[in-house]
Amino acid sequence: MKILQLATALLCSSAAMAHYTLDYPTSRGFSDDNEPQAPCGGFNSAANRTQFPLTKGFLQIKSGHVSADIKVNVVYGNNPTAADFTSAGATPASSLSIKNPGDSCLPLDLSTFKGAADNTNATIQIIYNGGDSPLYQCADVILVSSAPTFDTSKCKNVGAAPSATSPGGTAPTNAGSLVSMNGVKTAAAVLILAVVFAL
């Protein structure tokens, strides 16, 4: 268990930084320890809803990893179940990758996404893989054509903007990045073994 914690600390860019946080729209809740729990990082009931525009929406995250592959799912309804999230995962609303730690603004335009309509309750799920394990955050929203309370000033990037790998519901192709992730894990494991033996 100690080894696992060490591995997490090594894989995150700084032990003091969380894996990642969803900073906007408001997350259902954040617990660094529970973030690996599907579907919403340990928070299983819908919380306060943020107005989210159908056109030109975004998700603002802060990443503790230097790079990550990210999948975004949209689930409809007032309080979706774990099974609802699983079935929504078959047609992600967006797949992106980021190459910088810190602030990233993930574009999410749902204007042509299946089922997205004005005045619809939905939950946006982020599945983030920075190399340790998939990490989950959710935001409960109401999708609207006009979203006057959606704060567009929250969108900011440190370094390069995220790149979309497959927008609009196409399944992500992650084969290449999975290989490099395993490379990172192996490197961390070797490093840990070296530390353990040095002690």
Ligand SMILES: [Cu+2]
């Ligand atoms: Cu992490």
